[in-house]
Amino acid sequence: MSKAGALRLLDTTVGAGPGLYSRIVERPGLGLAPADLEGLIADVRSVAHSVLGDRDLNYGVFSGDPETLSRTVLTVVYEKRSRRPVAFNALAILNADLGGRAVEVLHLGLVMVRPDVRGSGLSATLYGLTCVLLFVRRQCRAVWVSSVTQVPAVVGMVAETFSDVWPGRPAARRSFQHERLARQIMGRWRHAFGVGDEAGFDADRFVITDAYTGGSDELKKTYEAAAKHRDAVYNELCATELDYDRGDDLLQIGQIDMRAAGRYLGKVAPPDTVPGLIGGFALLTIQTALLPLVHWLDHKQPWGSLRAWKT
Structure with missing residues (x-):
């Protein structure tokens, strides 16, 4: 093997x-x-x-x-x-x-x-x-995702692709989990996306200040050069929150879950097409019938009150 x-x-x-x-x-x-x-x-x-x-x-x-x-x-x-x-x-x-x-x-x-x-x-x-x-691959368990960027098109794509993204849509709200993960990412993993130790982090706005000092220097852009999103709300978010001369980034945190998977399926196979109908039915079947059984049988993972027996 x-x-x-x-x-x-x-x-x-x-x-x-x-x-x-x-x-x-x-x-x-x-x-x-x-x-x-x-x-x-x-x-x-x-x-x-x-x-x-x-x-x-x-x-x-x-x-x-x-x-x-x-x-x-x-x-x-x-x-x-x-x-x-x-x-x-x-x-x-x-x-x-x-x-x-x-x-x-x-x-x-x-x-x-x-x-x-x-x-x-x-x-x-x-x-x-x-x-x-x-x-x-993770048995359809919700998985946290993060993104660091100063490009409005990417900010909007992340907000519209994944679930519970903050910062993102105007109605988005920051939770304790968002803040907890953000602090850990900035405390332990900033080297993974090329942000130097001297960069600051505004935990209220999730803005990384002076971010382009840890190996990612060549990626720094001006606001005019950064690709814009079709929805102006994300362009305005970046223009308002980020200092492009200094080199700021926005840290976004969200989840990939059944809702996000369904939205992705709707983009690549619209629901009024045969592949879309089949995919939607498959997702519904997995969510309501197959996943509870899979989760119940997997004694290696914690599931709160839903516990599998040990063999």
Whole structure:
């Protein structure tokens, strides 16, 4: 059995649109052979060079650090004919705790798309599909997600894709869980997304001040250069809360759950289509019939008052 198989890590290939496919690999530093890992990182760097030219990033997956790659989920999109890598997303798996219980936070991390294929709707694959697959892999338990960005388009995408996101929509509210996770992320994991120790954090607004000092310097943008969202509310949020001259970022925290999975399904397969109807029915069946049984039989996970018997 391969190392990946022994660890039951996700390593799958799925379609990503006309003429494209994506490879999604969970914890490649643990699950891949050295040659395969080297090739995957080379593909990621190839996309980065197409975006940044000769400039290099010196943090995260680009560093080749084994520890970093052991807590990363990589999604790389390729052209089917040429097998040329055209986009990638590097999700970081961050450990935290809530109420004395260990939890994993999926940090949405860095996304890059070759300039010649932008506008082809890859964000649904790079963000939504990867998180949905990981959600299903975790028996459809709600999974916390986080994002650090100064790009209004990304702020809006996160707010509209995931559940209970703060800051996000105007009606969003910050909970104790949001604040608890934010403080842990900033206290323990800022190096995972290239934020230096000298950067500040406004816990009331979830704004990271002077964020581009820990290896992510090349990603700093002006407000005018940052991609805008179709809904002006997210553009206004960023313009109001962030100081682009200083280099601020917004920290967003939310969840991938059944509602978020359903919204993603509705985007890729509208509910008035046959695939959409089938997918919606499948989600309903899983939620109401299959998941309670799966959760009941799994004695390894705590479920509050719903306890499985021990064998």
